[in-house]
Amino acid sequence: xxxxxxxxxxxxxxxxxxxxxxxxxxxxxxxxxxxxxxxxxxxxxxxxxxxxxxxxxxxxxxxxxxxxxxxxxxxxxxxxxxxxxxxxxxxxxxxxxxxxxxxxxxxxxxxxxxxxxxxxxxxxxxxxxxxxxxxxxxxxxxxxxxxxxxxxxxxxxxxxxxxxxxxxxxxxxxxxxxxxxxxxxxxxxxxxxxxx
Amino acid sequence: xxxxxxxxxxxxxxxxxxxxxxxxxxxxxxxxxxxxxxxxxxxxxxxxxxxxxxxxxxxxxxxxxxxxxxxxxxxxxxxxxxxxxxxxxxxxxxxxxxxxxxxxxxxxxxxxxxxxxxxxxxxxxxxxxxxxxxxxxxxxxxxxxxxxxxxxxxxxxxxxxxxxxxxxxxxxxxxxxxxxxxxxxxxxxxxxxxxx
DNA sequence: CTTTATTTTGAACGAATGCTCAAGTATAAT
DNA sequence: ATTATACTTGAGCATTCGTTCAAAATAAAG
Numbered sequence: 434x435x436x437x438x439x440x441x442x443x444x445x446x447x448x449x450x451x452x453x454x455x456x457x458x459x460x461x462x463x464x465x466x467x468x469x470x471x472x473x474x475x476x477x478x479x480x481x482x483x484x485x486x487x488x489x490x491x492x493x494x495x496x497x498x499x500x501x502x503x504x505x506x507x508x509x510x511x512x513x514x515x516x517x518x519x520x521x522x523x524x525x526x527x528x529x530x531x532x533x534x535x536x537x538x539x540x541x542x543x544x545x546x547x548x549x550x551x552x553x554x555x556x557x558x559x560x561x562x563x564x565x566x567x568x569x570x571x572x573x574x575x576x577x578x579x580x581x582x583x584x585x586x587x588x589x590x591x592x593x594x595x596x597x598x599x600x601x602x603x604x605x606x607x608x609x610x611x612x613x614x615x616x617x618x619x620x621x622x623x624x625x626x627x628x629x
Numbered sequence: 630x631x632x633x634x635x636x637x638x639x640x641x642x643x644x645x646x647x648x649x650x651x652x653x654x655x656x657x658x659x660x661x662x663x664x665x666x667x668x669x670x671x672x673x674x675x676x677x678x679x680x681x682x683x684x685x686x687x688x689x690x691x692x693x694x695x696x697x698x699x700x701x702x703x704x705x706x707x708x709x710x711x712x713x714x715x716x717x718x719x720x721x722x723x724x725x726x727x728x729x730x731x732x733x734x735x736x737x738x739x740x741x742x743x744x745x746x747x748x749x750x751x752x753x754x755x756x757x758x759x760x761x762x763x764x765x766x767x768x769x770x771x772x773x774x775x776x777x778x779x780x781x782x783x784x785x786x787x788x789x790x791x792x793x794x795x796x797x798x799x800x801x802x803x804x805x806x807x808x809x810x811x812x813x814x815x816x817x818x819x820x821x822x823x824x825x
Numbered sequence: 826c827t828t829t830a831t832t833t834t835g836a837a838c839g840a841a842t843g844c845t846c847a848a849g850t851a852t853a854a855t
Numbered sequence: 856a857t858t859a860t861a862c863t864t865g866a867g868c869a870t871t872c873g874t875t876c877a878a879a880a881t882a883a884a885g
Contacts, residue, residue: 435831436881459655460740463873473834474874480832484873533737540799541729541737544656555800589797589806590813597793601785603736604751610785617786621817631861632851659843669864674844676862826885833880841872849864855857 442480443494445470450491454535457542458488458550485547492550495535496557499524503564513572514626518619521595525602525611532602534595562588569626578626587625594618638676639690641666646687650731653738654684654746681743688746691731692753695720699760709768710822714815717791721798721807728798730791758784765822774822783821790814 452469453461463484467474481487503520510516525532539554569584578584598618602611648665649657659680663670677683699716706712721728735750765780774780794814798807 434829434883436833436883438832440833456740457655457738459653460738460742462871464871475835475876476833478874537796538737540796541734542653542656544652546656551800558797558800586809586813589801589810593793593797593810593814594790595793596796597789597791600733600736600792600796601754601789604747604754605785613782614785614789617782617821618789621820624817624820625813630853630859632863634862636863658841660841670844671846671865672863680843828885829883831880831882834876834878836876836878838875839873842870843868844870845868846866847864848866850862852859852861854859 440470440472440476440480445472445480446487446490446494449487450494450535451530453488453491454495454531454538457538458484458547459542459544485550488550489553492535492539492553492557496560500561500564503561503568507568512577513568514577514619514623516568517591517622518615521598521615521618522612525599525615526608532599534599537596537600558592562592565591572626579628582626582628587622590625591622594621636666636668636672636676641668641676642683642686642690645683646690646731647726649684649687650691650727650734653734654680654743655738655740681746684746685749688731688735688749688753692756696757696760699757699764703764708773709764710773710815710819712764713787713818714811717794717811717814718808721795721811722804728795730795733792733796754788758788761787768822775824778822778824783818786821787818790817 448470449466452466456465463474463477466472466484466487467477470477472480477487481490502523506520506523507513507516510519524530536554536558539550540558543550543554565588566584569578569582569588572578573580573582573584578587595618598611598614601614605611644666645662648662652661659670659673662668662680662683663673666673668676673683677686698719702716702719703709703712706715720726732750732754735746736754739746739750761784762780765774765778765784768774769776769778769780774783791814794807794810797810801807
């Protein structure tokens with residue numbers, strides 16, 4: 434009973450995510466979103482509440498995607514390092530998506546009026562950190578990593594390089610340079626994983 | 630002849646820089662700036678042209694400061710690594726300034742309407758990269774670094790970790806954690822500097 | 826067909842945005 | 856004092872912002 438929905442909610446959130454990801458929260462207006470989703474203001478507000486909530490759902494989708502991809506690449510690799518390298522390469526060399534992390538961007542983009550989004554972003558980054566720890570522990574159990582290695586601190590170290598590389602890739606588009614940096618990064622991680 | 634200026638231009642730019650740095654370009658309104666600089670719109674526009682130009686001058690000051698600081702810490706250290714570590718520590722542990730890099734933030738914050746600011750930001754980051762190369766070459770000449778070391782690629786590698794660490798520090802405020810990451814980072818740089 | 830339920834529409838609101846400019850104020854030279 | 860010059864002021868412009876809501880549209884149930 435009642436009129437049937439014209440828009441697929443998941444599709445709409447995906448479109449919104451891509452726009453927010455590229456232009457940031459402040460840099461994206463509701464009118465931009467309306468055009469991108471082909472929805473009128475009333476529909477957007479009926480479906481998503483307001484701009485901040487739509488951004489939250491976009492972040493959720495972003496995190497779900499990256500969590501899924503990470504685990505996918507880990508599952509389909511023989512070693513942690515192989516999986517990590519493939520995962521990062523996939524992100525950096527996909528021309529259709531920005532290379533910079535949307536959560537890091539949120540941390541930078543949001544002004545004090547929306548501090549809650551910053552917090553959410555932080556929590557999600559922590560969540561990803563936990564995912565890395567889990568995979569590192571698995572690798573440790575499999576003998577790929579030194580038994581005395583502190584996987585928590587290693588995960589953090591992986592994360593900051595991952596974040597830095599993605600930010601840098603936003604300005605430095607040369608694939609050769611990015612590839613070399615990725616290689617350096619993996620070497621350093623490997624070294625730390627074996628030591629201590 | 631004529632009325633004397635009420636505001637010191639350099640001071641005003643410094644105040645603007647601090648506000649922009651914290652809240653980003655889109656997140657800072659001209660009214661916010663007016664309050665922060667204690668200047669009326671007319672004065673701001675007479676002195677700086679428009680919002681984008683004021684942001685440019687803020688970026689210039691930011692870059693000048695960080696360039697100066699880097700060279701200062703390099704000059705007052707016995708080795709490159711010692712200088713680098715002190716420099717980064719000084720940035721991360723200064724409670725009065727955001728830990729995230731203003732240029733990186735610009736890369737994330739600016740929407741397509743102000744693409745030129747993104748470009749400028751990229752150029753400035755490249756400029757800092759050159760500074761690192763210069764100092765690395767000096768260290769190389771001084772025998773601190775392996776003769777075969779590619780200082781250009783090492784500089785890039787230092788930069789991405791520096792950027793990543795500063796972004797991460799924006800959410801992870803624990804000094805112990807940041808300190809450990811800084812230590813890991815320096816170890817990795819040291820390793821790469823000695824090898825090849 | 827009528828009713829009821831659900832969704833979409835788009836004009837329009839008040840507030841905020843970047844910015845302008847005529848008027849006002851302070852200085853130095855005449 | 857008067858004039859010429861430089862700087863500051865703040866009301867207010869046009870535009871855009873996030874958001875609302877009565878009306879229209881579409882579906883199923885009676």
